[in-house]
Structure formats: C-alpha cells, structure tokens
Amino acid sequence: MHLAQLNIARLKYPIDDPHVADFVVNLYRINAIADRSEGFIWRLQDETGNATAVGGFDDPAVVVNMSVWRDAESLEYFVWNTVHKQIYRRRAEWFSLMGEQHLVMWWVEPDHIPGVAEARARLDHLRANGDSDFAFGWAHLPHVKLWQQARCA
Numbered sequence: 001m002h003l004a005q006l007n008i009a010r011l012k013y014p015i016d017d018p019h020v021a022d023f024v025v026n027l028y029r030i031n032a033i034a035d036r037s038e039g040f041i042w043r044l045q046d047e048t049g050n051a052t053a054v055g056g057f058d059d060p061a062v063v064v065n066m067s068v069w070r071d072a073e074s075l076e077y078f079v080w081n082t083v084h085k086q087i088y089r090r091r092a093e094w095f096s097l098m099g100e101q102h103l104v105m106w107w108v109e110p111d112h113i114p115g116v117a118e119a120r121a122r123l124d125h126l127r128a129n130g131d132s133d134f135a136f137g138w139a140h141l142p143h144v145k146l147w148q149q150a151r152c153a
Helices: 020-038 072-081 084-086 115-130 145-152
Strands: 001-012 040-043 062-069 103-108
Touching: 001 072, 001 115, 020 040, 020 103, 062 072, 062 115, 072 084, 084 103
Parallel strands: none
Antiparallel strands: 001 062, 001 103, 040 062
16 A cells, blocks of 8 residues: 655745745755655646645645655655755744644555545544544554654754
C-alpha cells in the first residue's frame, strides 16, 4: 500500500498579494524537491505546476496540497528533513490558524490516484471520528520518532 496525504491551509491574503509572495515563490521550490524525493509517487497539481487554484472546499482562501508516497517514512523524511521544514516553520506568516484538523493520511492501492472529493471525505471522517485505519494523522503511524524530534526542534 502507498500513503496518500491531504493538507489544507487557509491563506491570510489572496494568493497574488505581496504578503504571500514568498510562500508562492518557495512553493515551486518545495514542489520540485518533493518531485525528486525518494519515495515520492504523485502530487496534485494544475497547469501552473502547483495546486493553489484547485478547489474542493467551501472557503476560496483554502489551498490544497495532496500527494502519494511509497511509504510513511518517505513522506516523513521530506516533511521534516528537507528545506520544507524551514518553510513550514514560517506558516504563521501566510496562513490563519485552523481550528480543526487540516492534515489527513490514508493508505491507497499502488495504482490509485486519489481525488479531492475522496481526500475531503477522509478529512471529514478524521474530524468526526478521530484516528482510524480509514483516516489518520501522524500519531496513528507506528514510527513517529522523526516527527516528534522535528516538532521539538
């Protein structure tokens, strides 16, 4: 099985506002690193090469990031051991604090590419029911060592 993930965030400003320009510029760099990462399989993108214009949520300020990885370790390494971590630490500059779960992961068959509606259903399930084999966060995975170290750093 492969690991699918959806991460959403609510922008504080419109995507073309100068306040988020540094995020937008770095988005292309981070996506390129993901594309070359060990274990990376697929990511949601539109004709611009990212997914900031992909909807699927009622709030137009919500941006979507969705990808599929060979395994949890590959995703975990990318998130916490590449330049992605530096950008992640700056998220408060560009995004509003979300009052509910904004990351969900789930297992998919190796030939399956999830859609936004499927991902949203998983996120809704996680929000309503908590971690399960159907939809989960980092803590549900048995190897959260790197994640815990990164959060404390």
